[in-house]
Amino acid sequence: MGATASQLEKEIGHEFPQNEHYFGLVNRVLGYKPLSKRKESLLTCLADLFGNIASQKKKVGVLAPKKFVARLRKENDIACDTQMMPKSVKSPDGGNWRTSCSKTNCFDNYMQQDAHEFLNYLLNTIADLLQGEKVKEKEKDKHSSTSSVSSKSSVSSAGTTNGGSHQKTDPTWVHDIFEGILTNETRCLCCETVSSKDESFLDLSVDVEQNTSITHCLKGFSSTETLCSEHKYFCETCCSKQEAQKRMRVKKLPKILALHLKRFKYMEQWQRYAKLSYRVVFPFELRLFNTSDDAINHEKLYDLVAVVIHCGSGPNRGHYITIVKSHGLWLLFDDDIVEKIEAQAIEEFYGLTSEIQKSSESGYILFYEARG
Amino acid sequence: MASSRGATGQEIKQHFATKEGCYRLLDLSVYSRPTKIPYSVQQCHPVRVSFVTVKDQGGCNDRIAFNVGRELYFYIYKGVRKAADLTKPLDKRLYKGTIPTCHDFNLLTRSSDSLELLIGFSAGQVQLLDPVRHEVNKLFNEERLVDKTKVMCLKWIPGSENLFLVAHESGHMFVYNKEHPAGVGPPQYAPMKQGPGYSIHSGKSKTTRNPVCKWTIGEGSINEFAFSPDCKHIATANQDGFLRVFDFDSQTLCGVMKSYFGGLTCVCWSPDGKYIVTGGEDDLVTVWSFLERRVIARGIGHTSWVQVVAFDPYTTSISAGGRVDDSDEEEIEQNGIAPSSGSSSVTPDDKNLTSYRFGSVGQDTNLMLWDLGDDVLKPQRPRGRSMRNATLSNSHVTSTNCLSNGPVTHEVSHSGSGNAVAPMSFDTPKSLTQVHSLSKSVENLVNIGNVAPGTALCPKMEEVSILEPLVAKKVANERLTALSFREDCIVMACHEGFIRTWARPGKVGVQPTGTVV
Numbered sequence: 091m092g093a094t095a096s097q098l099e100k101e102i103g104h105e106f107p108q109n110e111h112y113f114g115l116v117n118r119v120l121g122y123k124p125l126s127k128r129k130e131s132l133l134t135c136l137a138d139l140f141g142n143i144a145s146q147k148k149k150v151g152v153l154a155p156k157k158f159v160a161r162l163r164k165e166n167d168i169a170c171d172t173q174m175m176p177k178s179v180k181s182p183d184g185g186n187w188r189t190s191c192s193k194t195n196c197f198d199n200y201m202q203q204d205a206h207e208f209l210n211y212l213l214n215t216i217a218d219l220l221q222g223e224k225v226k227e228k229e230k231d232k233h234s235s236t237s238s239v240s241s242k243s244s245v246s247s248a249g250t251t252n253g254g255s256h257q258k259t260d261p262t263w264v265h266d267i268f269e270g271i272l273t274n275e276t277r278c279l280c281c282e283t284v285s286s287k288d289e290s291f292l293d294l295s296v297d298v299e300q301n302t303s304i305t306h307c308l309k310g311f312s313s314t315e316t317l318c319s320e321h322k323y324f325c326e327t328c329c330s331k332q333e334a335q336k337r338m339r340v341k342k343l344p345k346i347l348a349l350h351l352k353r354f355k356y357m358e359q360w361q362r363y364a365k366l367s368y369r370v371v372f373p374f375e376l377r378l379f380n381t382s383d384d385a386i387n388h389e390k391l392y393d394l395v396a397v398v399i400h401c402g403s404g405p406n407r408g409h410y411i412t413i414v415k416s417h418g419l420w421l422l423f424d425d426d427i428v429e430k431i432e433a434q435a436i437e438e439f440y441g442l443t444s445e446i447q448k449s450s451e452s453g454y455i456l457f458y459e460a461r462g
Numbered sequence: 463m464a465s466s467r468g469a470t471g472q473e474i475k476q477h478f479a480t481k482e483g484c485y486r487l488l489d490l491s492v493y494s495r496p497t498k499i500p501y502s503v504q505q506c507h508p509v510r511v512s513f514v515t516v517k518d519q520g521g522c523n524d525r526i527a528f529n530v531g532r533e534l535y536f537y538i539y540k541g542v543r544k545a546a547d548l549t550k551p552l553d554k555r556l557y558k559g560t561i562p563t564c565h566d567f568n569l570l571t572r573s574s575d576s577l578e579l580l581i582g583f584s585a586g587q588v589q590l591l592d593p594v595r596h597e598v599n600k601l602f603n604e605e606r607l608v609d610k611t612k613v614m615c616l617k618w619i620p621g622s623e624n625l626f627l628v629a630h631e632s633g634h635m636f637v638y639n640k641e642h643p644a645g646v647g648p649p650q651y652a653p654m655k656q657g658p659g660y661s662i663h664s665g666k667s668k669t670t671r672n673p674v675c676k677w678t679i680g681e682g683s684i685n686e687f688a689f690s691p692d693c694k695h696i697a698t699a700n701q702d703g704f705l706r707v708f709d710f711d712s713q714t715l716c717g718v719m720k721s722y723f724g725g726l727t728c729v730c731w732s733p734d735g736k737y738i739v740t741g742g743e744d745d746l747v748t749v750w751s752f753l754e755r756r757v758i759a760r761g762i763g764h765t766s767w768v769q770v771v772a773f774d775p776y777t778t779s780i781s782a783g784g785r786v787d788d789s790d791e792e793e794i795e796q797n798g799i800a801p802s803s804g805s806s807s808v809t810p811d812d813k814n815l816t817s818y819r820f821g822s823v824g825q826d827t828n829l830m831l832w833d834l835g836d837d838v839l840k841p842q843r844p845r846g847r848s849m850r851n852a853t854l855s856n857s858h859v860t861s862t863n864c865l866s867n868g869p870v871t872h873e874v875s876h877s878g879s880g881n882a883v884a885p886m887s888f889d890t891p892k893s894l895t896q897v898h899s900l901s902k903s904v905e906n907l908v909n910i911g912n913v914a915p916g917t918a919l920c921p922k923m924e925e926v927s928i929l930e931p932l933v934a935k936k937v938a939n940e941r942l943t944a945l946s947f948r949e950d951c952i953v954m955a956c957h958e959g960f961i962r963t964w965a966r967p968g969k970v971g972v973q974p975t976g977t978v979v
Contacts, residue, residue, distance in 0.1 A: 299765075301826050301941060305745050306765040371767055371825060373724030373743035375703065379923075389922055391723060433682075434631070443940055443957070 098428055099150040132212070133219045135161040152426045165215075205398045205410050206295075206350045206455055213264050213292055220262035268292040270344035273382045276317075278325040280332040288341060293348035293455070301443060304349060304372040304456065305379065312339045312380030339382040343390050347376075347458040354405040363405040367450035369441040372397075374433070376458050392458035399439050403449040411451070413439070475935040480831065482777060483967020485952065487937075490545035493537060493961040495530060496554075506531050507563045507584060507612075508769070508943035509955040513539065514567035518574035525552070527579055527593065528944075529562040530959035534581060536593035542950050542965045553593035560585040563613050570623045578640075580626055582613025588628055590640060602628075602638050607648040608673055609634055615686045619710075620693040625674070629684035633700070636673035645671030655713045660706065662713050680704050686728045691735045695752075699726035705740050705750060719750045719757060720920040727768060732818055733775040737834070739820050741768025747822050749834060749929070757921050759838050761929035766826035766941075774831075774947040776966075777819040816840075823942035823954060830931035838927045937962070 135158040142153055261269070275286045296307040314337045317323045323334035357364045374394045381388035395415050402408020411424040413436065420436065422429045441452040477486045512527045526539035536553040540546060555562075561584040568578035578599070581589045586609045588602040603609060611631035619625040619637070629635040651663035654675065663676045682701035689696050689710070696710045703725055707717035724743025731738055737758075738750045747761035747768055818834040937954060944955035950969040955961045 301766055303743070303745055303766040303825075306826075369825075371743070373767075375723040375725075375743075377723045377744070 098430060099148075130161065131219050132158070132161055132165060133216050136216075150428070204354070204405075205400070206293075209348070209398075209455065210292065213268060217262050217264040220264065221260060224260050224262070264292075265290075267346050268344055268348060269342075270294075270340060270347070271342035272338045273341040273384075274336065274338050275382075276323055276334050276336045278323065278328060278332050278334050279316075281325060281327045283325065283327045285326070291344075293350050294340075295350040295352055298351050298353060298366055298368050298370050300368040302368070302370055304351075304370060304376070307351070307370060308349070308378060308380050312337055339380050339385075340378055340388075341382045341385050343378065343381070343385065343387065343460065345460050346395075347378075347392055347460070349456040349458070351452075351454055351456070353400065353452065353454060365400070365402070365404050365408075365450070367442045367445075367448075367452050369443045370453065371440045372453060372456050391461045393461055394456065395459045396457040397436070397439060397453045398455040399451050400454040401449070401451040410454075473936070474939065475937055478933050478935045480933055480967075485964045485966060488542060488951075488963045488965055491540065491542065491963040493526060493528065493535075493539070493546050494548065494959050495533065495535070496548045496551065499531075506957070507561055508941075509957060509959050509961070510564050511944040511946060511953060511955050511961055512565045512567055512579070513946065513948070513953075514569070514572055514577060516572050516574045516577070523574075525567075525577070525593075526961070527565055527567070528955060528959075528961055529565065529581075532557050532561050534562045534565070536579075541948070541963060542969050553591075553596055555591070557583070560587055564616055566617045566626070568618045568623065570618070570621075580616055580618065582616040582628060584612045586610050586613060586630060588613065588616065588638070600640060602644065602672060603636075604644065608636060611683075614683055617687070617689070620689050627687065627696075629687055629698070631683040633679060633682055633684055635677040635679060635684055635687070635698075637675045637677075638672045639670075639674055642670050642672045642674070645669070649673060649676075651676055657715045659704070659718075660708075660715060679706060682725070685726060688729050688731055688738075690731050690752075691733055695735075697729045697731065697738050699729035699740055699742070701725040703742070705729060705738065705748075707738065707752065717750075717752060717755045718919060719748070721748065722746055722760065722920065722923070724767075728771050730771045730773055730820070732773050732820075733778055734780055737818065739771045739773070739822075741771045741822050741824070743767045745824075747771055747820075747830075747832065747929070749838075756918055757926050759834065759927040759929050760923070761822070761830070761832050761931065763830050763931040763934050764822065764824040764826050764828060766824050768822050768824045769941065769943055770945040771820060771822045772945050772947055774819040774821060774952075776947060776949060779815065779817050821945055821947065821952070823937075823945045825941040827936050827938045827940065827942060827956070829933065829935050829937045829942065829945070829952075829954060831933040832929050833932050834929070838929070937964075 139153070139155050139158050146153075269290050269292055271288050271290050273286050273288055275284055277284045294308070294311060296304070296311045298307055299310070314335050316333065316335050318333045322331040323336070324330070325332045325334065351370060353366045353368075354363050355366055356362070372394065376392040376394070377389055378392075393415075397413050399411045399413065400408055401411060411422060413420055413422050413431065415421075420431050420433055422431045439451055439453045442450045475487075477484055479485075507529070509528055509530050514525045514527075516523050516525065524539040524541060525536065527534065527536045529535075534555040534557070535551050537546070537548075537551050562581050563584055565579055565581045568580070571578050575594060576592055577594050579591045579593055581591055583589070586603050586606050589598060590600040590602070591598055609630045609632055614629050614631055616626060616628040619627055624640050626638055626640065627635060628638060645667055649671070650666040652666040653661065654664045655662040660677065660679045662678075665671060665674055665676075679698055680700040680702040685699050685701055687696055687698045694710060695707055695716070697705060697707045699705055703721040703723065705717075705719040705721075705726055706715060708714065709716050719738075719740070721740070721742045722744040726740050726742040728741045729738060731752075736751065736753055738752055740748045740750065741764075742748070745762075745764045745766060745768065747764075748757055749759040749761070750756070751758045816836050816839060820832050820834065822830045822832070824830075938956035938958075938960070940957040942954055942956050944953070944961070946953040950966050952964040952966070953961060954964070
């Protein structure tokens, strides 16, 4: 690390402001002050880690996130019961798959982990902790004898239910940063009634195709789908199951748009998951074409700020690296090695156009930040 | 036509139909490396194609040059007439250490026994090659003291035998004179001109040397540039997402446009110099009116980044029954341009019909053809009509499937007499260059970071007409990298290194036996 570190320090030295560090959520997490100092949580560990990084005198260095990882292990030893979360699950309704809203509380740390699942786990856990504290805060104001039961139930509901329930509870800064709203429009093909339902998301999972762009994948996410045969839709106007058309479009655009490329797909013919290394290009700037008619500020401009890259040939092995844009520079984080890379080099992470090569380093989760 | 359905199917199309007839892929007219090498290199540079027509005694007087991987090939191009003979390249070059990225023939100095081919390289160098005499005449930026980054685009400056322009990934563009020496040491510059988002420096050296001058444009790579048909203007497509149009001689910025989002990859002019089409990382083709300095239409169809845009001068009609000549190719015979089949016979109603045809190819492996007609160029609706009403009205959906919910604020200023412009001449009407010489869009460019949609620089989606492709076909396995409209064919290249020829409707095709029918 020594040689690399000094090289990086040289490269970023004059361009980086003193005491600046390259982490996304850092400021929010650093600003976090737990109500009760006594209890260690995943969030306090993360805050300590970020605090530790921020207080380093050197601009470049390595810190092992031991406490955070240990806490993660501990939480999951306790939380993980018999049910295992498969790497990817097709939703039963056959629609677009979004784990973002559902809480993944099972997280086996002896298995090769999925970065997308981890992101969801982390965001949901932090949100739950913050919501729990908010409830406790309210509790303090009230009389403890009457409110304890109701508050307990609200904590658990925030943790276990998905979708719109976040709106009912107090939004946290996790929601402030990542949450957007999808409008799910369903049109009954019998009576033509359109019913729409809003649901929140922390990221969007999109299907990938060969030689396409993320823009096209997002259009595909919002394309119209016909519900028929066993997937028929119960129309409340017709009071019966009917064929229907359904589409999901973005109504509220999040501050940070996290896009998960569904590169791990269950292949029927092989009876196992395979990695799709398709070339999916993603620009440095993005606007959404798949917004609903009533979306506010639907032409919001996004800038690419980070990409989680999966390196390897399949879902059960491989390695993750991350590229992050910081102060106008692109930095590549590969375990304890950090390098400055040229913006043009990101092309290498779009994926492969031929199927001959098995292993790829391809963009897996994209983070776009709204400008202004 | 069976192939006219299923635009994005996985099957590669062999033919497609338009209103003028059926275009067919010529299986025997595929140009590539003489020996097939398995395609594996991911980071190889796009395959580009340059054509030149020379006057000689033989029947075939077209030549083709293309780069693939580290190699550059130069063949006789037999087009739709005869099968390609890949065993006999006229010249072949293999480069080590640096890779060819683009090339251009000098059209003023060409002859049957000498050609000047400029070649740009991945490490910034430029070579002047005579592929007929097999001689390397000169090297420019050999020591990489001018610019170390990849050459993105290079062209001979129209009308000059000696000057050429080289654009780099660094965002710099250099004018060279082929007669000037390289000079000693890194070049020194003196500022000449500065404007919003660009600056121009001249070479400061006391002795004549290259480069003659340096343009710095925007932020990031200059992906492509194109000279206007009258040679007076230059349009640049930048990675920063801006299209910039300059008066080349006075070096003043006279128009700016911002992509909907992402970098602009390619740019071209309409044969009459009135419109510029760009393609980019927003998967869109964007039509910008040079006359009005504004976006008039966006084309939605590509499912990945657009790689090349080009007008088809042979199917573009600008005045009553008239066809446009291509300014570069003086040999074009007018009688060969009229379509031999199809439904485009000129009826009285068509007399004042203006229709531009352009094509685009992209990383999605698709070819798209687009028609730009009067419905988009000259909206008939009264001014000030609300956008919402317009989009709801079915009457504005035209026969070419162009959803015309478009421009309501401007009437085309030259309406009436404007659509009777004579076939393309080298003298552009003065009004072209004088309509607001420094428009508001240029002033806005000072605030480059603030590109809110809804400005003249970058209108909202609902503020411009939306075009749909009249043809959208998957034509290759790999990303497409080149597109060229020729008199009797369309030529396309893909990343794998195959250059394919599609015969126009009714044009003689190469038969499987190899004989000409």
